[in-house]
Amino acid sequence: MSKVSIIMPIYNVAEQLEKAIQCALNQTYQNIEIILVNDGSTDESGEICDRYSLKNPHITVIHQKNAGSGFARNAGLDKATGEYIYFADPDDYFEANLVEETVAKAIESNADLVVFGYFDEVVDKEGKVTKTEKMPTLNGLQKKEAFRADFRRHYALSPYALWNKLYKHEFLKQHTIRFTNQKVGQDALFNQLVGFDIETVYYHQKAYYHYVFREGSAVNRYRKERFFYEYTIADQFEEWMLYWKKEEEYHDLVNQHYWGALYLELSNLAWEDCPLTLPEKEERIEELMQDPKIKQAIAEIETEKEKNSFVKLLILLLRYEKYSTALKLMQTRIIIGKKFQKSFKVIKNLLIKSK
Known part of the structure:
Protein backbone atom coordinates (compact mmCIF):
# COMPACT_ATOMS: atom_id res chain seq x y z
CA MET A 1 0.00 0.00 0.00
CA SER A 2 1.69 3.18 -1.21
CA LYS A 3 2.28 5.90 1.33
CA VAL A 4 1.04 9.46 0.72
CA SER A 5 2.57 12.55 2.32
CA ILE A 6 0.16 15.45 2.85
CA ILE A 7 2.18 18.66 3.19
CA MET A 8 0.55 21.78 4.61
CA PRO A 9 2.43 25.13 4.94
CA ILE A 10 0.97 27.18 7.80
CA TYR A 11 1.19 30.86 8.59
CA ASN A 12 -1.29 32.69 10.85
CA VAL A 13 -4.41 30.70 9.92
CA ALA A 14 -5.54 29.65 13.41
CA GLU A 15 -9.20 30.29 12.61
CA GLN A 16 -9.35 27.81 9.70
CA LEU A 17 -6.49 25.47 10.58
CA GLU A 18 -8.29 22.85 12.66
CA LYS A 19 -10.81 22.17 9.88
CA ALA A 20 -7.98 21.63 7.38
CA ILE A 21 -6.04 19.30 9.72
CA GLN A 22 -9.22 17.35 10.45
CA CYS A 23 -9.78 16.89 6.70
CA ALA A 24 -6.35 15.25 6.47
CA LEU A 25 -7.04 13.06 9.50
CA ASN A 26 -10.45 12.02 8.13
CA GLN A 27 -9.00 10.53 4.94
CA THR A 28 -10.37 7.08 4.16
CA TYR A 29 -6.88 6.12 2.96
CA GLN A 30 -4.91 5.05 6.01
CA ASN A 31 -1.28 4.94 4.86
CA ILE A 32 -0.63 8.66 5.13
CA GLU A 33 1.68 11.05 6.93
CA ILE A 34 0.62 14.62 7.58
CA ILE A 35 3.44 17.16 7.65
CA LEU A 36 2.46 20.50 9.14
CA VAL A 37 5.07 23.21 8.54
CA ASN A 38 4.57 26.16 10.86
CA ASP A 39 6.27 28.99 8.99
CA GLY A 40 6.88 31.36 11.89
CA SER A 41 3.23 31.98 12.77
CA THR A 42 2.61 34.69 15.37
CA ASP A 43 -0.92 33.53 16.22
CA GLU A 44 -1.99 30.21 17.78
CA SER A 45 -1.30 28.14 14.63
CA GLY A 46 1.89 26.59 16.03
CA GLU A 47 0.18 25.54 19.27
CA ILE A 48 -2.71 24.00 17.31
CA CYS A 49 -0.23 21.95 15.24
CA ASP A 50 1.55 20.71 18.37
CA ARG A 51 -1.72 19.80 20.06
CA TYR A 52 -2.81 17.65 17.11
CA SER A 53 0.60 15.98 16.78
CA LEU A 54 0.50 14.85 20.41
CA LYS A 55 -2.81 13.09 19.77
CA ASN A 56 -2.05 11.52 16.38
CA PRO A 57 1.06 9.58 15.25
CA HIS A 58 0.32 10.38 11.59
CA ILE A 59 1.20 14.04 12.20
CA THR A 60 4.70 15.53 12.10
CA VAL A 61 5.20 19.22 12.90
CA ILE A 62 8.07 21.36 11.66
CA HIS A 63 8.57 24.80 13.23
CA GLN A 64 10.72 27.25 11.26
CA LYS A 65 11.35 30.96 11.02
CA ASN A 66 9.11 32.71 8.50
CA ALA A 67 10.55 32.01 5.05
CA GLY A 68 7.45 31.92 2.86
CA SER A 69 5.17 29.09 1.73
CA GLY A 70 7.63 27.86 -0.92
CA PHE A 71 10.40 27.14 1.59
CA ALA A 72 7.82 25.73 3.99
CA ARG A 73 6.76 23.22 1.32
CA ASN A 74 10.43 22.41 0.64
CA ALA A 75 10.86 21.63 4.34
CA GLY A 76 7.89 19.30 4.03
CA LEU A 77 9.37 17.63 0.95
CA ASP A 78 12.65 17.10 2.79
CA LYS A 79 10.79 15.28 5.56
CA ALA A 80 8.32 13.37 3.34
CA THR A 81 8.67 9.59 3.07
CA GLY A 82 5.59 8.92 0.93
CA GLU A 83 5.58 7.58 -2.64
CA TYR A 84 3.08 10.34 -3.48
CA ILE A 85 2.91 13.98 -2.42
CA TYR A 86 -0.22 16.04 -1.88
CA PHE A 87 -0.08 19.77 -1.06
CA ALA A 88 -3.06 21.21 0.82
CA ASP A 89 -3.61 24.80 1.98
CA PRO A 90 -4.58 25.37 5.62
CA ASP A 91 -7.43 27.80 4.88
CA ASP A 92 -9.32 25.39 2.57
CA TYR A 93 -10.81 21.92 3.04
CA PHE A 94 -11.17 18.68 1.08
CA GLU A 95 -13.24 15.52 0.82
CA ALA A 96 -12.42 12.43 2.89
CA ASN A 97 -11.92 10.23 -0.21
CA LEU A 98 -9.49 12.57 -2.01
CA VAL A 99 -6.33 10.59 -1.25
CA GLU A 100 -7.86 7.13 -1.60
CA GLU A 101 -9.38 7.73 -5.02
CA THR A 102 -6.57 9.81 -6.55
CA VAL A 103 -3.79 7.51 -5.39
CA ALA A 104 -5.74 4.58 -6.85
CA LYS A 105 -5.69 6.33 -10.23
CA ALA A 106 -1.98 7.11 -9.85
CA ILE A 107 -1.08 3.50 -9.06
CA GLU A 108 -3.38 2.02 -11.72
CA SER A 109 -1.93 4.26 -14.46
CA ASN A 110 1.61 4.68 -13.07
CA ALA A 111 1.16 8.41 -13.70
CA ASP A 112 3.70 11.02 -12.63
CA LEU A 113 0.83 13.41 -11.95
CA VAL A 114 -2.91 13.11 -11.26
CA VAL A 115 -5.07 16.16 -11.99
CA PHE A 116 -8.61 16.33 -10.62
CA GLY A 117 -11.54 18.71 -10.18
CA TYR A 118 -12.33 21.11 -7.37
CA PHE A 119 -15.01 23.42 -6.00
CA ASP A 120 -14.57 27.19 -6.19
CA GLU A 121 -16.25 28.60 -3.08
CA VAL A 122 -16.84 32.30 -2.48
CA VAL A 123 -17.91 33.25 1.04
CA ASP A 124 -19.41 36.72 1.32
CA LYS A 125 -19.24 38.89 4.44
CA GLU A 126 -22.59 37.55 5.62
CA GLY A 127 -21.27 33.99 5.40
CA LYS A 128 -23.28 32.97 2.33
CA VAL A 129 -21.40 30.47 0.12
CA THR A 130 -21.50 30.42 -3.68
CA LYS A 131 -20.06 27.18 -5.02
CA THR A 132 -18.91 26.36 -8.57
CA GLU A 133 -17.61 22.97 -9.66
CA LYS A 134 -14.49 23.04 -11.87
CA MET A 135 -13.59 19.92 -13.82
CA PRO A 136 -10.81 18.92 -16.24
CA THR A 137 -12.06 18.47 -19.80
CA LEU A 138 -9.41 15.83 -20.43
CA ASN A 139 -10.15 12.36 -19.07
CA GLY A 140 -7.94 9.36 -18.31
CA LEU A 141 -4.25 8.81 -19.02
CA GLN A 142 -2.27 11.16 -21.26
CA LYS A 143 1.25 10.21 -22.27
CA LYS A 144 3.93 12.78 -23.09
CA GLU A 145 3.10 13.49 -26.73
CA ALA A 146 -0.66 13.63 -26.14
CA PHE A 147 -0.14 15.89 -23.11
CA ARG A 148 1.93 18.30 -25.18
CA ALA A 149 -0.54 18.22 -28.06
CA ASP A 150 -3.53 18.81 -25.74
CA PHE A 151 -1.72 21.31 -23.55
CA ARG A 152 -4.32 24.06 -24.07
CA ARG A 153 -6.94 21.86 -22.42
CA HIS A 154 -4.61 21.17 -19.50
CA TYR A 155 -3.79 24.88 -19.23
CA ALA A 156 -7.49 25.79 -19.11
CA LEU A 157 -8.00 24.39 -15.58
CA SER A 158 -5.83 26.08 -12.93
CA PRO A 159 -2.54 24.73 -14.30
CA TYR A 160 -0.53 26.36 -11.52
CA ALA A 161 -2.67 25.26 -8.55
CA LEU A 162 -1.07 22.67 -6.27
CA TRP A 163 -4.18 21.44 -4.46
CA ASN A 164 -5.91 19.74 -7.43
CA LYS A 165 -2.87 17.57 -8.18
CA LEU A 166 -1.19 14.48 -6.73
CA TYR A 167 2.55 14.18 -7.49
CA LYS A 168 4.73 11.08 -7.70
CA HIS A 169 7.53 11.74 -5.22
CA GLU A 170 10.17 9.85 -7.20
CA PHE A 171 9.47 12.05 -10.24
CA LEU A 172 10.01 15.23 -8.18
CA LYS A 173 13.28 13.88 -6.76
CA GLN A 174 14.53 12.60 -10.12
CA HIS A 175 14.13 16.03 -11.72
CA THR A 176 15.13 18.02 -8.60
CA ILE A 177 11.85 19.93 -8.60
CA ARG A 178 11.74 22.36 -5.69
CA PHE A 179 10.03 25.60 -4.73
CA THR A 180 11.89 28.89 -5.10
CA ASN A 181 12.05 31.69 -2.53
CA GLN A 182 9.78 33.85 -4.70
CA LYS A 183 7.08 35.21 -2.38
CA VAL A 184 4.33 35.27 -5.02
CA GLY A 185 3.87 32.66 -7.74
CA GLN A 186 6.19 29.94 -6.47
CA ASP A 187 3.38 27.42 -7.10
CA ALA A 188 3.37 28.47 -10.78
CA LEU A 189 7.14 28.07 -11.08
CA PHE A 190 6.94 24.65 -9.40
CA ASN A 191 4.23 23.36 -11.74
CA GLN A 192 6.07 24.68 -14.77
CA LEU A 193 9.13 22.67 -13.73
CA VAL A 194 6.91 19.60 -13.35
CA GLY A 195 5.66 20.11 -16.90
CA PHE A 196 9.11 20.24 -18.54
CA ASP A 197 9.75 16.48 -18.43
CA ILE A 198 6.39 14.99 -17.46
CA GLU A 199 5.84 11.59 -19.06
CA THR A 200 2.35 10.64 -17.91
CA VAL A 201 -0.63 12.61 -16.56
CA TYR A 202 -3.91 11.11 -15.40
CA TYR A 203 -7.02 13.33 -15.54
CA HIS A 204 -9.74 12.37 -13.07
CA GLN A 205 -13.11 14.03 -13.63
CA LYS A 206 -14.20 14.28 -10.04
CA ALA A 207 -14.01 17.21 -7.61
CA TYR A 208 -12.53 16.78 -4.12
CA TYR A 209 -10.93 20.04 -3.04
CA HIS A 210 -12.80 23.14 -1.83
CA TYR A 211 -10.86 26.27 -2.72
CA VAL A 212 -12.29 28.98 -0.46
CA PHE A 213 -12.19 32.70 -1.17
CA ARG A 214 -13.49 34.88 1.65
CA GLU A 215 -14.68 38.31 0.53
CA GLY A 216 -12.73 41.04 2.26
CA SER A 217 -9.80 38.74 3.06
CA ALA A 218 -7.70 39.78 0.05
CA VAL A 219 -5.33 42.68 0.72
CA ASN A 220 -4.92 44.81 -2.37
CA ARG A 221 -1.80 46.86 -1.88
CA TYR A 222 1.24 48.05 -3.80
CA ARG A 223 4.05 45.50 -4.02
CA LYS A 224 7.36 46.80 -5.29
CA GLU A 225 8.49 43.42 -6.69
Whole structure:
Protein backbone atom coordinates (compact mmCIF):
# COMPACT_ATOMS: atom_id res chain seq x y z
CA MET A 1 0.00 0.00 0.00
CA SER A 2 1.69 3.18 -1.21
CA LYS A 3 2.28 5.90 1.33
CA VAL A 4 1.04 9.46 0.72
CA SER A 5 2.57 12.55 2.32
CA ILE A 6 0.16 15.45 2.85
CA ILE A 7 2.18 18.66 3.19
CA MET A 8 0.55 21.78 4.61
CA PRO A 9 2.43 25.13 4.94
CA ILE A 10 0.97 27.18 7.80
CA TYR A 11 1.19 30.86 8.59
CA ASN A 12 -1.29 32.69 10.85
CA VAL A 13 -4.41 30.70 9.92
CA ALA A 14 -5.54 29.65 13.41
CA GLU A 15 -9.20 30.29 12.61
CA GLN A 16 -9.35 27.81 9.70
CA LEU A 17 -6.49 25.47 10.58
CA GLU A 18 -8.29 22.85 12.66
CA LYS A 19 -10.81 22.17 9.88
CA ALA A 20 -7.98 21.63 7.38
CA ILE A 21 -6.04 19.30 9.72
CA GLN A 22 -9.22 17.35 10.45
CA CYS A 23 -9.78 16.89 6.70
CA ALA A 24 -6.35 15.25 6.47
CA LEU A 25 -7.04 13.06 9.50
CA ASN A 26 -10.45 12.02 8.13
CA GLN A 27 -9.00 10.53 4.94
CA THR A 28 -10.37 7.08 4.16
CA TYR A 29 -6.88 6.12 2.96
CA GLN A 30 -4.91 5.05 6.01
CA ASN A 31 -1.28 4.94 4.86
CA ILE A 32 -0.63 8.66 5.13
CA GLU A 33 1.68 11.05 6.93
CA ILE A 34 0.62 14.62 7.58
CA ILE A 35 3.44 17.16 7.65
CA LEU A 36 2.46 20.50 9.14
CA VAL A 37 5.07 23.21 8.54
CA ASN A 38 4.57 26.16 10.86
CA ASP A 39 6.27 28.99 8.99
CA GLY A 40 6.88 31.36 11.89
CA SER A 41 3.23 31.98 12.77
CA THR A 42 2.61 34.69 15.37
CA ASP A 43 -0.92 33.53 16.22
CA GLU A 44 -1.99 30.21 17.78
CA SER A 45 -1.30 28.14 14.63
CA GLY A 46 1.89 26.59 16.03
CA GLU A 47 0.18 25.54 19.27
CA ILE A 48 -2.71 24.00 17.31
CA CYS A 49 -0.23 21.95 15.24
CA ASP A 50 1.55 20.71 18.37
CA ARG A 51 -1.72 19.80 20.06
CA TYR A 52 -2.81 17.65 17.11
CA SER A 53 0.60 15.98 16.78
CA LEU A 54 0.50 14.85 20.41
CA LYS A 55 -2.81 13.09 19.77
CA ASN A 56 -2.05 11.52 16.38
CA PRO A 57 1.06 9.58 15.25
CA HIS A 58 0.32 10.38 11.59
CA ILE A 59 1.20 14.04 12.20
CA THR A 60 4.70 15.53 12.10
CA VAL A 61 5.20 19.22 12.90
CA ILE A 62 8.07 21.36 11.66
CA HIS A 63 8.57 24.80 13.23
CA GLN A 64 10.72 27.25 11.26
CA LYS A 65 11.35 30.96 11.02
CA ASN A 66 9.11 32.71 8.50
CA ALA A 67 10.55 32.01 5.05
CA GLY A 68 7.45 31.92 2.86
CA SER A 69 5.17 29.09 1.73
CA GLY A 70 7.63 27.86 -0.92
CA PHE A 71 10.40 27.14 1.59
CA ALA A 72 7.82 25.73 3.99
CA ARG A 73 6.76 23.22 1.32
CA ASN A 74 10.43 22.41 0.64
CA ALA A 75 10.86 21.63 4.34
CA GLY A 76 7.89 19.30 4.03
CA LEU A 77 9.37 17.63 0.95
CA ASP A 78 12.65 17.10 2.79
CA LYS A 79 10.79 15.28 5.56
CA ALA A 80 8.32 13.37 3.34
CA THR A 81 8.67 9.59 3.07
CA GLY A 82 5.59 8.92 0.93
CA GLU A 83 5.58 7.58 -2.64
CA TYR A 84 3.08 10.34 -3.48
CA ILE A 85 2.91 13.98 -2.42
CA TYR A 86 -0.22 16.04 -1.88
CA PHE A 87 -0.08 19.77 -1.06
CA ALA A 88 -3.06 21.21 0.82
CA ASP A 89 -3.61 24.80 1.98
CA PRO A 90 -4.58 25.37 5.62
CA ASP A 91 -7.43 27.80 4.88
CA ASP A 92 -9.32 25.39 2.57
CA TYR A 93 -10.81 21.92 3.04
CA PHE A 94 -11.17 18.68 1.08
CA GLU A 95 -13.24 15.52 0.82
CA ALA A 96 -12.42 12.43 2.89
CA ASN A 97 -11.92 10.23 -0.21
CA LEU A 98 -9.49 12.57 -2.01
CA VAL A 99 -6.33 10.59 -1.25
CA GLU A 100 -7.86 7.13 -1.60
CA GLU A 101 -9.38 7.73 -5.02
CA THR A 102 -6.57 9.81 -6.55
CA VAL A 103 -3.79 7.51 -5.39
CA ALA A 104 -5.74 4.58 -6.85
CA LYS A 105 -5.69 6.33 -10.23
CA ALA A 106 -1.98 7.11 -9.85
CA ILE A 107 -1.08 3.50 -9.06
CA GLU A 108 -3.38 2.02 -11.72
CA SER A 109 -1.93 4.26 -14.46
CA ASN A 110 1.61 4.68 -13.07
CA ALA A 111 1.16 8.41 -13.70
CA ASP A 112 3.70 11.02 -12.63
CA LEU A 113 0.83 13.41 -11.95
CA VAL A 114 -2.91 13.11 -11.26
CA VAL A 115 -5.07 16.16 -11.99
CA PHE A 116 -8.61 16.33 -10.62
CA GLY A 117 -11.54 18.71 -10.18
CA TYR A 118 -12.33 21.11 -7.37
CA PHE A 119 -15.01 23.42 -6.00
CA ASP A 120 -14.57 27.19 -6.19
CA GLU A 121 -16.25 28.60 -3.08
CA VAL A 122 -16.84 32.30 -2.48
CA VAL A 123 -17.91 33.25 1.04
CA ASP A 124 -19.41 36.72 1.32
CA LYS A 125 -19.24 38.89 4.44
CA GLU A 126 -22.59 37.55 5.62
CA GLY A 127 -21.27 33.99 5.40
CA LYS A 128 -23.28 32.97 2.33
CA VAL A 129 -21.40 30.47 0.12
CA THR A 130 -21.50 30.42 -3.68
CA LYS A 131 -20.06 27.18 -5.02
CA THR A 132 -18.91 26.36 -8.57
CA GLU A 133 -17.61 22.97 -9.66
CA LYS A 134 -14.49 23.04 -11.87
CA MET A 135 -13.59 19.92 -13.82
CA PRO A 136 -10.81 18.92 -16.24
CA THR A 137 -12.06 18.47 -19.80
CA LEU A 138 -9.41 15.83 -20.43
CA ASN A 139 -10.15 12.36 -19.07
CA GLY A 140 -7.94 9.36 -18.31
CA LEU A 141 -4.25 8.81 -19.02
CA GLN A 142 -2.27 11.16 -21.26
CA LYS A 143 1.25 10.21 -22.27
CA LYS A 144 3.93 12.78 -23.09
CA GLU A 145 3.10 13.49 -26.73
CA ALA A 146 -0.66 13.63 -26.14
CA PHE A 147 -0.14 15.89 -23.11
CA ARG A 148 1.93 18.30 -25.18
CA ALA A 149 -0.54 18.22 -28.06
CA ASP A 150 -3.53 18.81 -25.74
CA PHE A 151 -1.72 21.31 -23.55
CA ARG A 152 -4.32 24.06 -24.07
CA ARG A 153 -6.94 21.86 -22.42
CA HIS A 154 -4.61 21.17 -19.50
CA TYR A 155 -3.79 24.88 -19.23
CA ALA A 156 -7.49 25.79 -19.11
CA LEU A 157 -8.00 24.39 -15.58
CA SER A 158 -5.83 26.08 -12.93
CA PRO A 159 -2.54 24.73 -14.30
CA TYR A 160 -0.53 26.36 -11.52
CA ALA A 161 -2.67 25.26 -8.55
CA LEU A 162 -1.07 22.67 -6.27
CA TRP A 163 -4.18 21.44 -4.46
CA ASN A 164 -5.91 19.74 -7.43
CA LYS A 165 -2.87 17.57 -8.18
CA LEU A 166 -1.19 14.48 -6.73
CA TYR A 167 2.55 14.18 -7.49
CA LYS A 168 4.73 11.08 -7.70
CA HIS A 169 7.53 11.74 -5.22
CA GLU A 170 10.17 9.85 -7.20
CA PHE A 171 9.47 12.05 -10.24
CA LEU A 172 10.01 15.23 -8.18
CA LYS A 173 13.28 13.88 -6.76
CA GLN A 174 14.53 12.60 -10.12
CA HIS A 175 14.13 16.03 -11.72
CA THR A 176 15.13 18.02 -8.60
CA ILE A 177 11.85 19.93 -8.60
CA ARG A 178 11.74 22.36 -5.69
CA PHE A 179 10.03 25.60 -4.73
CA THR A 180 11.89 28.89 -5.10
CA ASN A 181 12.05 31.69 -2.53
CA GLN A 182 9.78 33.85 -4.70
CA LYS A 183 7.08 35.21 -2.38
CA VAL A 184 4.33 35.27 -5.02
CA GLY A 185 3.87 32.66 -7.74
CA GLN A 186 6.19 29.94 -6.47
CA ASP A 187 3.38 27.42 -7.10
CA ALA A 188 3.37 28.47 -10.78
CA LEU A 189 7.14 28.07 -11.08
CA PHE A 190 6.94 24.65 -9.40
CA ASN A 191 4.23 23.36 -11.74
CA GLN A 192 6.07 24.68 -14.77
CA LEU A 193 9.13 22.67 -13.73
CA VAL A 194 6.91 19.60 -13.35
CA GLY A 195 5.66 20.11 -16.90
CA PHE A 196 9.11 20.24 -18.54
CA ASP A 197 9.75 16.48 -18.43
CA ILE A 198 6.39 14.99 -17.46
CA GLU A 199 5.84 11.59 -19.06
CA THR A 200 2.35 10.64 -17.91
CA VAL A 201 -0.63 12.61 -16.56
CA TYR A 202 -3.91 11.11 -15.40
CA TYR A 203 -7.02 13.33 -15.54
CA HIS A 204 -9.74 12.37 -13.07
CA GLN A 205 -13.11 14.03 -13.63
CA LYS A 206 -14.20 14.28 -10.04
CA ALA A 207 -14.01 17.21 -7.61
CA TYR A 208 -12.53 16.78 -4.12
CA TYR A 209 -10.93 20.04 -3.04
CA HIS A 210 -12.80 23.14 -1.83
CA TYR A 211 -10.86 26.27 -2.72
CA VAL A 212 -12.29 28.98 -0.46
CA PHE A 213 -12.19 32.70 -1.17
CA ARG A 214 -13.49 34.88 1.65
CA GLU A 215 -14.68 38.31 0.53
CA GLY A 216 -12.73 41.04 2.26
CA SER A 217 -9.80 38.74 3.06
CA ALA A 218 -7.70 39.78 0.05
CA VAL A 219 -5.33 42.68 0.72
CA ASN A 220 -4.92 44.81 -2.37
CA ARG A 221 -1.80 46.86 -1.88
CA TYR A 222 1.24 48.05 -3.80
CA ARG A 223 4.05 45.50 -4.02
CA LYS A 224 7.36 46.80 -5.29
CA GLU A 225 8.49 43.42 -6.69
CA ARG A 226 5.15 42.37 -8.20
CA PHE A 227 6.20 42.81 -11.82
CA PHE A 228 9.45 40.91 -11.26
CA TYR A 229 7.54 37.93 -9.84
CA GLU A 230 5.09 37.79 -12.74
CA TYR A 231 7.78 38.37 -15.36
CA THR A 232 9.79 35.47 -13.91
CA ILE A 233 6.77 33.20 -14.39
CA ALA A 234 6.34 34.40 -17.97
CA ASP A 235 10.03 33.95 -18.70
CA GLN A 236 10.08 30.38 -17.39
CA PHE A 237 6.89 29.58 -19.32
CA GLU A 238 8.60 30.69 -22.54
CA GLU A 239 11.65 28.60 -21.62
CA TRP A 240 9.30 25.64 -21.09
CA MET A 241 7.72 26.01 -24.54
CA LEU A 242 11.18 26.34 -26.14
CA TYR A 243 12.27 23.16 -24.35
CA TRP A 244 9.26 21.36 -25.82
CA LYS A 245 9.91 22.96 -29.23
CA LYS A 246 6.34 24.22 -29.07
CA GLU A 247 7.13 27.94 -28.98
CA GLU A 248 5.31 28.62 -32.28
CA GLU A 249 2.26 26.48 -31.49
CA TYR A 250 1.76 28.13 -28.10
CA HIS A 251 3.18 31.55 -28.93
CA ASP A 252 -0.12 33.21 -28.01
CA LEU A 253 0.09 31.71 -24.50
CA VAL A 254 3.63 33.06 -24.14
CA ASN A 255 2.34 36.52 -25.12
CA GLN A 256 -0.53 36.20 -22.64
CA HIS A 257 1.96 35.53 -19.83
CA TYR A 258 3.98 38.66 -20.61
CA TRP A 259 0.81 40.72 -21.04
CA GLY A 260 -0.41 39.38 -17.70
CA ALA A 261 2.77 40.59 -16.02
CA LEU A 262 2.24 44.10 -17.41
CA TYR A 263 -1.48 44.10 -16.60
CA LEU A 264 -0.82 43.22 -12.96
CA GLU A 265 1.83 45.94 -12.73
CA LEU A 266 -0.67 48.49 -14.07
CA SER A 267 -3.08 47.37 -11.37
CA ASN A 268 -0.24 47.53 -8.85
CA LEU A 269 0.54 51.14 -9.81
CA ALA A 270 -3.15 52.06 -9.54
CA TRP A 271 -3.55 51.08 -5.88
CA GLU A 272 -4.07 53.97 -3.48
CA ASP A 273 -0.97 53.17 -1.42
CA CYS A 274 1.43 53.26 -4.38
CA PRO A 275 4.13 55.77 -3.32
CA LEU A 276 5.06 56.86 -6.85
CA THR A 277 3.95 60.19 -8.31
CA LEU A 278 1.93 60.23 -11.54
CA PRO A 279 4.99 61.14 -13.69
CA GLU A 280 6.96 58.34 -11.99
CA LYS A 281 4.16 55.87 -12.74
CA GLU A 282 4.08 56.90 -16.39
CA GLU A 283 7.86 56.59 -16.55
CA ARG A 284 7.58 53.10 -15.04
CA ILE A 285 5.06 51.98 -17.69
CA GLU A 286 7.20 53.48 -20.47
CA GLU A 287 10.24 51.65 -19.10
CA LEU A 288 8.40 48.32 -19.05
CA MET A 289 7.12 48.86 -22.58
CA GLN A 290 10.73 48.98 -23.75
CA ASP A 291 11.19 45.35 -22.75
CA PRO A 292 11.26 43.36 -26.02
CA LYS A 293 9.00 40.57 -24.70
CA ILE A 294 6.41 42.98 -23.33
CA LYS A 295 6.53 45.10 -26.46
CA GLN A 296 6.06 42.04 -28.69
CA ALA A 297 3.15 40.76 -26.62
CA ILE A 298 1.30 44.09 -26.79
CA ALA A 299 1.93 44.35 -30.54
CA GLU A 300 0.81 40.79 -31.33
CA ILE A 301 -2.22 40.21 -29.11
CA GLU A 302 -5.28 39.98 -31.38
CA THR A 303 -7.54 42.62 -29.86
CA GLU A 304 -10.37 41.79 -32.29
CA LYS A 305 -10.68 38.42 -30.50
CA GLU A 306 -10.69 40.00 -27.04
CA LYS A 307 -14.20 39.81 -25.55
CA ASN A 308 -13.48 42.08 -22.58
CA SER A 309 -13.86 45.67 -23.84
CA PHE A 310 -11.84 47.07 -20.92
CA VAL A 311 -8.85 44.82 -21.67
CA LYS A 312 -9.13 45.57 -25.39
CA LEU A 313 -9.07 49.34 -24.79
CA LEU A 314 -6.18 49.02 -22.34
CA ILE A 315 -4.06 47.12 -24.86
CA LEU A 316 -4.81 49.68 -27.59
CA LEU A 317 -3.84 52.58 -25.31
CA LEU A 318 -0.54 50.90 -24.49
CA ARG A 319 0.05 50.07 -28.13
CA TYR A 320 -0.30 53.77 -29.03
CA GLU A 321 1.81 54.87 -26.04
CA LYS A 322 -1.08 56.55 -24.20
CA TYR A 323 0.37 55.53 -20.86
CA SER A 324 -1.25 58.23 -18.73
CA THR A 325 -4.69 57.37 -20.09
CA ALA A 326 -4.07 53.65 -19.61
CA LEU A 327 -3.20 54.26 -15.96
CA LYS A 328 -6.28 56.43 -15.41
CA LEU A 329 -8.43 53.73 -17.01
CA MET A 330 -7.04 51.14 -14.61
CA GLN A 331 -7.62 53.45 -11.63
CA THR A 332 -11.21 54.03 -12.78
CA ARG A 333 -11.72 50.30 -13.13
CA ILE A 334 -10.61 49.74 -9.52
CA ILE A 335 -12.85 52.53 -8.17
CA ILE A 336 -15.88 51.34 -10.16
CA GLY A 337 -15.20 47.77 -9.08
CA LYS A 338 -15.36 48.75 -5.40
CA LYS A 339 -18.53 50.82 -5.88
CA PHE A 340 -20.16 48.08 -7.97
CA GLN A 341 -19.54 45.52 -5.23
CA LYS A 342 -21.13 47.81 -2.63
CA SER A 343 -24.11 48.62 -4.91
CA PHE A 344 -24.61 44.94 -5.71
CA LYS A 345 -24.70 44.11 -1.99
CA VAL A 346 -27.35 46.83 -1.35
CA ILE A 347 -29.53 45.62 -4.26
CA LYS A 348 -29.18 41.98 -3.16
CA ASN A 349 -30.20 42.83 0.41
CA LEU A 350 -33.25 44.75 -0.81
CA LEU A 351 -34.33 41.81 -2.96
CA ILE A 352 -33.92 39.40 -0.04
CA LYS A 353 -35.99 41.64 2.25
CA SER A 354 -38.77 41.99 -0.37
CA LYS A 355 -39.27 38.18 -0.53
